[in-house]
Each structure stands twice: as structure tokens, then as C-alpha cells.
Amino acid sequence: MPEKTQIAGRPPSPPPNTVLCNTDAAWKKETLDAGLAWIFDTSSSPTTMIAPKGCRFQSRVSSALMAEGLAIREALSHARQLGITKIWLRSDSLSLVKAINSISKPMKLYGVLSDIDEIEEDELQDLLDFRCSEEDCRMLEKEVSEEEIRKVLFAMPNNKSPGPDGYPAEFFKSTWSVLAKDFTIAVQSVFNFGFLPKGVNSTILALIPKKLDSLEMKDYRPIACCNVLYKVVSKIVANRLKKLLPRIITESQSAFVKGRLLMENVLLASELVKDYHKDTVSSRCVMKIDISKAFDSVQWMFVLKCLSTLGFPKDTIHWIELFIMSPSFSVQVNGDLAGYFQSSRGLRQGCSLSPYLFVLCMDVLSRKIDRAVAEGKFKFHPGCQKLMITHLCFDDDLMVFVEGSKQSVQGALSVFDEFEKWSGLSISVEKSTIYMAGIPEVEKRSILKNFKFAVGELPVRYLGLPLLTQVMKKQDYAPLLEKLRVAWIDICCTKNEGGLGIRNLREVNRVYGLKLIWRMLVGESLWCKWIRANLLKWRSFWEVNVHMQSGSWMWHKMLKLRSVAKSFYEIVVGNGSCTSFWFDNWSEKGVLFDLLGARGAIDMGVGKNATVEEVLLSGRRRRKHRLEILNDIEQEINNLKIKLPQGEKDVKLWKRDSGYKKDFSTMETWNMLRVKHPPCTWSAGVWFSQTTPKYAFMTWLSVRDRMSTMDRVVKWSRGSDDVCVLCKTSSESRNHLFFACDRSAKVWEFIAKGILGNSYTTDWSELMLIISDKNREKKFLFCIRYAFQAVLYALWRERNKLKHGEKMIPLEILKREIEKGIRNRISLVRKRE
Template sequence: MASTTIVLIPKVDSAQRWRDFRPISLCNVSYKIISKLMAQRMASVLGKVISPAQSGFVPGRLISDNVLMAQELDHKLNYHIRGGNLILKLDMAKAYDRVQWGVLFRVMAAFGFSETVIAFIRRCVTSSWFSVLVNGQLSGFFRSQRGLRQGDPISPFLFILAAELFSRGIEALFAAYPGMAYATGCDMRVSHLAYADDVVIFLNGSLDCVRRGKDFLDRYEAQSGQAINAEKSSFFPSRRISDRRRQQIAEITGFGLGERPMLYLGVPIISGNKRTVHFAPLLAKIQRKFQGWNLSRLSHGGRLMLIQSVLISLPVYLLQVIQPPLEVLRKLEGVFASFFWSSVGHDRKVHWVAWRDICRPKQEGGLGIRRLSEVGVALSMKLWFRFREQCTQWARFLRRSYCGTVDPGMVTLRSNASPSWRRMIQTRAVAERQIGWIIGQGHLSFWHDRWMERGPLSEWCTVQGPPDVRVDRFLVDGSWSQEILQRVLPPSVAEEVTEVHLRPEEEDVMVWRPTRDGRFTTRSAWEVYRTAHQREDVAIVTWSRLLLPTISVFIWRFFRRRLPVDEVLQQRGVCLVSRCQCCEAVESWEHLFYGSPVAGEVWGHFGHLFGVGSWRVLERWRAGTAWSSTGSVREIIPLLIFWFLWTARNDSKHRGLRPEGQKIIRQITQYLRVGMASGIIKPMHWRGDISAAQAMVIQVRIRTLHTISAVHWRRPDDGWFKLNTDGSSRGNPGESSYGAIVRDHSGQVVVARQGVLGEGSNIRAELMAILRGLELCVDRQLSPIWLESDSLVALHIIGSSGISWELREEILRIRRLVRQYGVRCTHIYREGNAAADFLAN
């Protein structure tokens, strides 16, 4: 179980030395199961013991947190302070391999991990045997005396625990010598940032501070076994530091003067104007991706998948933390468009559809790619949302630097603001409209935060008194004070405010209104910002799961007449002699896909198989309408005909193979057979067309199981009361109502109630029906209760841990009543819930 294979992965091109390789440990499956379980348990406590400066591998912390914090501190590099500011960027040599086991176990003990846990970790770490994979052959079988295996699920967590020795040590150093602090003009001091082995130190640039910092690093190396690679480490001084002192800093530290912009975690830290040249490495990285792909063998479907899964992700990482110039985004999208249309290098091809039209959802006629500029705005909204959460170090730093006690929604932009803050302010108005609050202790802005459905009070009332007053000023003993409210609000508005539910025993909760659970998603932010277009019904069949992606892309082009048919090329100004590949006629769109002898033979064959006259099929598809159903073979047959007619035409034009109707028929039949064998096409997709499948010698077995079950209402046990509820919404959302009926063990009605709920959705009506029914039972002191509802969704919501922010109060009240009174909840079919259904409707 402890045997491990080491694979050497080159870190640079043309690796020649051992240090140019990264050793990755391939642990066996049995060990990784144990290690993964330990890692999952350890993850739950890391946030409590790891300092905020470390963002790597801690649940809830992101790699972007450190980049954003580094950008803010770099923006303050030239802040006027005696000694000037200084940044040290450290490169830890083979950091994982140098972890001393004794140091790790002592750190764990200091954090309070039990001896049992430490002993278990010790057995995992120290029992390893290694073999090195060289040229496909295993060499050696040896043990190690230190280090953590890269590839072991628990290694990242153990590494940041050991690295906490550095974090706690440098914090203690800065606490002992306050003069070492990096000056920012903010009362929040940051000494360092660490993401695994990427460490940056921020300190004062005086020689005394530099010497103290270097002494600390020397002591840390001696105690921990780590080693700082001075050749790859660098320092970035304030412009207030003279050339002579820069030379002295280099002599003290042994580091070289860093080149601007500083590269941290793959992101250029740019303090001034961003220029296109700063993003040249990103463009070069994408070009290197092209070199590794055989572009001539990639279909349009394959290119689309590579753009969506690989190429787009490269700039998106940067967009999370930096806003590139629009020129850079246009260049990137130009590269993507050229790749999609096979126009790479000197091989220039026609871009048949504009990139702006490609970058739409598939349902709106695009290919499901997003514009980088729109993604950038969505990610800016994410920054604002995470800033408002105040859960990260950089968010708290920005709040103290730019807001102070002023509400973030009212802060004006300063001239010396950082690029990140400027970017966030640009999208503040859009983001704030989507942020809602659920009042807990009331530490919210009374006027400017949106804790009412209608919006912030400042948008529809005149602000009276201090504009930064908090909600808790209007609460007395955890409830609204009508008297205090009416001092600043009209009576009608004050009455409306008192209807807002309070939970003073809990923290205030911020929610992202576009999502049901209130959690921020980039997709929802993108949907809020982008301009929506009209949906296209034909997209349903174009992107059918029964079609290969390449065929879907072709059909997408087909419906836009963006194919190099002779007729289309002539319309675009290309002079050529047009001739059909199977007859003497001119190659027009209609002739190629509908009227040629080959096309007529294929349409007639499948029209006969599926019992549809060929002329009816042709007329329907000439009109550009899609089949009303989805997910059937009958639906995709016309699309396959178009595809194989097109491939036959291309084979004839470029390879000299004459089109034959029977060959195309065999190709379509073979596609269906392979689809059945691979599971893409299932028996259910042949419903109604079994005879066609039999004619093509395709075996289809559709198992239809008819289960008949008696549905009736069942009496509760002696002493129990059964509550049946139902909710109804006319329009979903629309006017809704509910019904609730309680019966005893003899089936006699104890109490029944119906009511109107106003406008809402079906699920809200079902949940409100359950809540009203439970409250009815509590008022009548009916217990124990057996709850029956015909809504599986509502019962699942009650029993799950998730919660919808729109129905948060109702769900929490239902769960509280269910726990308090031991309510039994079950599902019943609508036929057995007739009484409650009658009351609701």
C-alpha cells in the first residue's frame, strides 16, 4: 500500500537538469482512499487554524484572493513613508520535498491535533517506498527521510500546516518591530501573502528592516529545512528608494532587482496603465496550444469544444483579477475566431458568421460561447459581491481603505483608487440591484441596502436623518419600533416595513437575487448584464443529443445558409462556374439539398420508411421549421440527410468520388446503428417508428411496463391527526390559493381551511399550504400530526439542508414546526389528495 511511483514532469522547455523537473508521486488506489478521507476531514478545520495570509487549499478561500491583495499592496508601493516600501518575492526551492516531518508533527501538536490523528498522519507520511519511472521503466526502491508526496490528496493540507510556522513567525516579527510595517495609509497591516510555496513579503525598505527580515528568513530555513532560491527570488523597491540603497538591499538579501510588472501566481501585477504588451505571454501561451494540436484533423465540433473547455479558460483566470484593455480582448477573440474557422497562420479562411453572433446561447442562435467583455463585467460583479460579503482579507482591506464608516453603495471614487477598486465601482450600480439582504441582527444600512422586496428605501423615500444609520437603530427587543419608524417614514411605508421578518438571533444574510439559493454564480451575473436575443425554436433540434457536435455545428450553419455552396459563393462576389456534382444542373441551395436526383432518392427512401411523403418533408424543412417533439429518430433524419448530402458533395468535389443515393442511405443507416450500439440513441427514441427500425435491420426492444396501483386516502393510527394540503397557482407565477384539511383516525373531518395567497409560483403555494396547515394544527392543539402533500418538490425542500432565499422564512418556520411537533411527512398522489385539491381550487 505504501509503494509510490515518481514521475518527472518537466517544468521548462528542453529540461536538462534535475531541478528542471517536478516529481509527481503516483500513489496506489488503496492508499489514496485513506488519504482522501483524512483530507476531507482535515479540510473542515483548516479555516480555523490557517492565517488569512494563506489562501491555498483552504475551503472558502480562492487563489484570486491573494492576487487581489497583492495588487492593492503593489498599488501602495510608492506610498510616502520613511524608508520607503519594499516587496520581497520568494522562490522556495523544492518546498514539498524539504518539509521536515518533525516540524510538521510539532506544528500539528501546537494547533491541538490529537495524538491519535498525528500518529495516523505519521504512518501515512513516513511509510512510503519510492520507485522512479525513467523512460517507461521503474528504477530503484527506496525510502525518504523528509518531504511530502506531490500527488497525495492530503499533502497540500499538511504543507500549509507546516508553512504556518512561517506565517506565525513573520507576524510575530512585525508585531515585535512595528516599524517594519509596509505603509498603505490603512490601519490594517499585511506582512505577507502565501499560496502554497509562492510567498511575497511586504515590509519597510530601510536597511535595518531588511536585515531583520533576512535574519528571520535564515532562522526559518534552519528550523524548517526549507531553502530559498536566491537566484529566482527578487525584490521590488519603492521609487523613493535610492539606487545605492537598492544595491545594499541586493547585497543583504542576495536577491536580484525584479522586473516590472511583477508576476504573481501567473498574473502580471500592474500598478500603472495596462498595455497590450503586458498580456503578450497569454497570447503566446494560446499559440503554443495550437502547436500541440493537429489542426487539420479537427472538425468544427472538436474546435468548438476546445474553445469552450480549454482556450476560454486561459483568459478567464486573468479576468477574475484584472481588467485587460479592450484591444487585448479583441485580439483574443480574433484568435478564437480564426481557430474556429481554421484560419491559423498563413492559411486564411472565410469567417462565415460574425463572432458576436457566435457568442450567444445556443437557444438564441449562437454556439454557447460568451464574449470576453461580458464575462469580464460578470466577474467584476463577482468581485463586488465578495467584497460586500466581507469574508476575505482583501475585502476587509478595501473596506477600510476606501469606505471607512460610509456605506459602500454611497462611496465616491477617489483619484488615487487602485485599478481593482475602479473596476468594482464601474459595476457597483448593476451589482447592487441584484443583492438582497435577510435581516438578522440588523447591521445593515437602513436607507441604502436592499432588505425590502421593493428595493432600497432611499430609492422611493426621502432620506431623513443620518444617511448611514443602521437597521438595528429601529429595533427594540428584536422587533420593529413603530414609533421610531414613523419619525423618518410615512405611516404607510412604516407599516410595510414592520411586515419584514426579523431573526435577531442570527447574522444578517446577503443573497444574490438572480439565483434561487442566493449564491453568486458567474452565469447568473452574465445573464443579468448581457443583451438577450429572441429564442430560436430550431435550436432544440439543432443541438439534439442524438447528433454528434460536428453535425450540430453543420446544421447551425445550414439554417443560416453559411455554407460554401456555389450559389452562396457567387452571391458573395466569387466568380466561378457552377455545376452540380451529380448532374449537369447549376449547384444552387435548393438543388443540392432538395432537388438533385441523389437528394430526391434519399428523401424518397426515408419518407417511405417513416410513412411521410417526401414532398411533405421537403416543404416542412424548406420553411425552416423544426419538429415539435425532441429526442426522436424521426426528428433527426432530415438533419442526417442534409449532413451526408453535404459530405458526399465535398467528397465528389475534392476527392473525385461520385455521389450515390444508396451510399448516403447506407451511411445514415450505419450512423443509426452505431448510435444504438454506443448508447447515444436509445430504444425510446424509436417510439412510433419501430417498423422503420425493422426495415433498416436495427433491433429495438422497447419494454413497456404498465403498473396499476390503487390510490386512496388512508386513515391515520389511533390518536393521530392527518393533515392533507395542496397549493395551486394559476399561471405559475399567478394568483395562488391553498387548501388544508385535518381528519382523525376515524376519517372524520376535524377542521378544514382554504385561502388566497396572492401572486406566486406553484412551489410557493405548496409550501404556504403546508405552513398554514401546520399552524392550523398548532392553533387547535392537534398532535401528533401526519402531513401528506402531493408535491414531492415541496417535501424534498423541507427535508433537505438547502434553502431558497425567496422562501427562506416560510421554509425555516415549517422545519421548526416539523422538529418541534415530530411531524411525519409523506407523499401522496393527487388522486388520493382530492379533498385538499378541491379546497385549493
């Protein structure tokens, strides 16, 4: 191969006698001050070369990219004449790399230019083993129907930021009867003609700060706000693409793949770092790797080549190429849009297709890591070799597990260097950390000297949760608890029972523990396989000792939930291959081990780890026992042999409201486990359709008498006066404030008298009976309930203004404002109906 121009990262300081090709004003000044030979400037028109002595080179061309390429080529030519062979270049254009590499005399380039290698399709084909079948291709390219478009549109959540056209999803939903035909034709034309108008793919970039003190561009996350028409088009392709992901993506990736849980990666990582606090463990190492500007750095050609290698049909690839390569961007700055430009790489954060394309790219990295360990570039982390676990991945967050040696760390990281040249995705060294255990100090220092990762200490936060080697203590939960607020125990009841519908954390924790047990019993994820191989060691989950030494604290919590899980779990025997003879509930007599104990295995002559299938097919002779119960079991075995379905698999079931089913329901399991309370009489008057959430919440507080009225404040604040803030005459209680107080009574009379008529009252108890009565006419109930909540909210707001020294709104203006708000709400509800 011909020698290429070498690419290097930016050195600590500019090398002497170096040409600087630069588009950054600060760098320009820095370079001129340093007396360097040449500066390249694309900020002016025409493109300009600047030298300290004022000599200039001008290139008038139609394309900015061409101008940049020509100017740099000219700069390199001048540099060669001056005997300069080192160039400091600030650019990231793939086209420029190719242009520079075509120069006959290679040079040394410094800066932020990325040298993206051409990917040989043979390499990708060898790495990616999945190929789309004819059925898959038909599914991806089937005709887009009006019903499919309608479902995608109406599945979009409301209250989302619109794109540059200003129309949110709610607009198209509410006008569907009028716009359906035109909208459908517009969407279908994209697929039929393979053309996406520039305006449709225009995008607003909203800069979301990553931290409180965001000062630089890297501290912001660019979120794309796309037009609804584009969202529908891309979502249709995304919905089809995600159906294939479970068959394409390796088990180590848990993001955006249906049926995989983020929590399973956390659990498996916790098991693997369990002994990192011990000095006696064998050498091991974990690298928590962050991909720098992950979505924004992906090279488009890499994405398209991955799709081509996987056998995606040409039309689908063309659609995706349109979606990712043709957008134009405007940046939202202080509410205004600035600029209108195109990009040269990256996937938009905010496009529904982007996550699926990104995990396809990351799957190439996963397979390269797995191949590297197979080729001996690094060795397995202890506890990983049986299942050949090398890493865990959630989107762009990776944890790489290797043996604790310099060679293994180097071998693993070399894969990332190769992957960067293919995809443009690189490691963010400043955000990546390394965790080591059992490694001699000399070896540890050598690793840290060669690889500039920060040394981490457990607990490390992986996917937002701490990984610990021991049971979590109060201080470990502190960062999470600080974000919570103390609430009344009543809020953990359902709304019908007088609460807020927020679930009790103890009950929720048990439900999620049961869900993990269910997934461990039926799942085939990496975590499930690791548990069976390393903790159960192919024994029954119901058999292992709860006090076993191995396993993390979370595993021991699962073991303690077995008695609860047994009441929900059932297995229907098919061929018996997955049914434990002793520990599963397959017999009419129940779990045989619970019935006969350890002695039963000896009396029956059946091993503790035997499955029902092994007992039925073993050819064992029926025994005669002294105990009648053993003879009954022998008879049951014989009966099962006769009716045993041939070839049918065992079916594992979980208890649901309507009986035992093949899948787990978090809601139904929680409802069966939770402590139930009697229903309250007033919930319908508080939580009704089309209410305003903040009104409903404040009404809930008032009904439970938990507002900070002065009669309650004096109980915990010495020296406080319980006098009403509004009228200054009576004690301020809930019943007085709503609506016995003179000011509040006038407001309530103005709003409610016309609605209630002869039933008008200011008594709290009577009003509660009225708004809770489900037998009244529907329109009347909505009007009085909403009026009740709106007046409550407005009066409490006015009361607080006066309490804190602000001026209240004049009474007549307050009445009109409340009335206007109620009328607007009623008008909106009518339109929705």
C-alpha cells in the first residue's frame, strides 16, 4: 500500500516550524503570536491564506468544502517548498483526508482531523452473521397504509416541542378528519418516490445543559426537534427495524432491544465486581468506557455499510440514507432560531430511528471485542470464561471485563482504536475509568502509566445505579433519597382509596424482585445464563441454600423472596425436560421435596437434580414402598408416562388476575401483593377526566385537611396566630377558608350559584357530597367539580400572596379571571368531544 499522510492528535503545544491550517479565531491569534508560517482561514469570502508578513493566497470557488480542500492543498505545496513536513490542521472532513492522502509526499498532520479508514465489506460480512430473509425484506418494504400512518401519529405523546414548521402532533390529531387524506399522501410519497423535501427534514437543535455550570458547547446536549411529518415517516421505518433487532444484536447490548432489561446488566455487573474489595482475589480489571459525543460522531457511510452487510433491501437503505444525510439545522438560542446549515456526520438525538441505528453500529464493536478475546488479544475476567462474557453495553455506556494485566488492557483498547477508524466513535478518556483488584502494585502502575484512565473506586454508578461489593447502606442510598420529599403514608393508596396512586416502595421492591425471579426462571439473557452457570450450578432455584456464600446481596434478596414466588409460579409438564422432579410443583400432591424431605430422594431412588423427563425415560423399575404416599407417587409417575405429550415443551406460568399465564404482569402482581384499603367516597370528585392536575392535587390536600392553614400551623410553630389571613376575624381552618370567609364566600357565590341553583351552599361537607355524587348529570358534574377546584386553587394562591406581603388582585378582577379560566376549559373539553 502507498504511504499515507500520518494523522496525530493535538500535541500539548504547537510544534516549531509548523504550518497551521485553522478556522478558529482564537487559534488564529495564538498562531500569529507564535510566529508560525501560515494560517488558513475559511471564515472570510473568498477563502484566504494569511501569513505574518501579509502575503495572501485567494481561491474563488463555488463550494466551501472545495475551497477548503484547494486552500489546504496549496498550503501543503507552499510548505513543501519551505521544507516544512509538519502541518497542524483543524478540520474533520473525510473528503479533506482523502485529498491530503493523495499528495505524493506524505506529511505529518496534527490536530482534530480524523482519518476514517475505508471499510472492506468482506471484513464486515465476516463479522456480522445475520442476513435479512426474504420475509424480513417484505416486512421492511411493505406498502405503508393509511391505518399504519394513523396509528403512528396518534401514538405520539402530546405536549412535545414542534419542529421548525411550528405544528405539534396535537394539531394533526385534532384536524385528522380534514387533513387525513393529504397527510397520508405526503407520507406515502416519501416511500413511493424516495424523495424527502428539504423543509420536511429541517430540524431545530435545542441545547440542553448536561450540568448546572455549562460554559462550553461540550457541556450541552443537542436535542433535535423534528417536524411531525418527518417523525411519522421515520417512526414507520423504526417500528419495522426494531422487530429485527433481537435477532441481530448480541446479548451484551440491553438498550432498545425488545425483551431485554437494563436491570439485568446492572445485576450481572454487580455479581462480577462482588469481590473487588478483597485483597485475596485473582487479578482482574473493569473498564467503564464512555464514547465521546456518541450520536454526533457516527460516520454515515459506516451506518449504511452495516445495513448493506446485514442484507437490508436497497429501498430501506435509501430511505434511511435520506433521513440521516439530508437534514438541515437551526440552533435555538434564547428562544430565537440562528443559522441554517447541514451536517457531515452524526445521528440526531430526538429522531426515533437514531437509537436503533446506533445500537446496530455498536453491535459491530461488541462483535469485534468478542473476536479479539477469541484471537488471544486479551484474556477473560474471572467468572466470565464459561459464558465468554467480555463486556456489557447499554447504548453507548460500556463496561469491559478483562484479566488484570497490561497486555489484556492494551488488547481490549486496541479494538476501540480499530473501531474508531471504521465508525468515527472514540473513547472519551476524561470520562472513562478503570477499576482494578488483585493486581500487584508494579503492574498497576504500569497500566496507569500507559493508559490515561482515571482510577475508580467502588461504588461506581453504572446506568445511574451504584455497583457495590457489599449490601447497600444508608449512605449509599443518600444521593437517591436526597431527591425525594417526605410524604404522608396515605399517598401510597390508590386514588380510589384516597391516595395519590404512588406505590409503596417496599411493595414495589418485592414485585420487581419477583419479576427478576421470573426472568431468571424463563429467560435466556446473559445474566440468566451466568446465574445458572455460576450460582445455581445447574441446580434448581428452589433448592439452593438461602445462606449460600456466593452471590451478591441482590441475589440473596431474591432467594428470600422464594416463598412468595412459589405462590405465583406454576409449571405445566410437557416433555418434563425443564421440570425439577423434586422442587417444581408438577405433582397433584404438591412439591415433593417439601412433602418428603431429603430422605425422599433415597427412598425413591431419584437424584435431587433429576428432571421429570429423566425419571420417566430412565427405565427405572417401579418400587414397592412401605409408605403409602411413596406408592401413590410411583403410580403418578406411571400415569404421567402414558399421557406425556411427545415433543411438547414444559410451559412455565405466572399467576395473573384471570389465572396462570405465560407472561409476567407487574401491575397485576403488585395488585395481588399490596395492602388494600377500603375505597373512599370522594375520589371521583377529585380525580375526574379533563381536570387540571395542579387543581386536583390541591383539592386532594384540602379534602385530607393537609393544607397549611393557620389552625394547623400554630401546632408546630410557636408564636403563630391562627387568625384568617383573608378576613382577619376568625380562626383560619379549611372549612372557614373554603367558603365561610367573607371574601371567599363572595367569589364562590359568583362562580357557583348559577351552577348549583337551589342546591347552592358554602358548607364544605355538603359540597363534598355534591361533587362526589356519581348519579348526577355528566355535564353538571364536570362544571361544578371543575369550578370547585378552580376556586380552591385561586383562593389559596391569593391567600399566600397576602401572607407573604404581596398585594391581592381586586375582588372583581379575581372573579372574572376564575370565570374566564373555567369557560376556556369547558370550551376545550367540548372541542375534544
